[in-house]
Amino acid sequence: MSPQLFGRLIARGGIVSYPAQDLREEVAFLSMQVHWTLDEILSLEHRDRNQWIDQINRLTT
Secondary structure (H helix, E strand, O other): OOOEEEOOEEEOOOOOOOOHHHHHHHHHHHHHHHOOOHHHHHOOOHHHHHHHHHHHHHHHO
């Protein structure tokens, strides 16, 4: 089986995970700023969540 490229991470047959603390911070920020539900936020892909966070930061700073 050849490795799959996910962004800059290479998965070699295992599960690529995202640090739980980082995910909690993203969820807290988006829920506080745009009042989305947990399900709505978690349904977003990681890249999409980060793009929303970046856009909100640009608009509010």
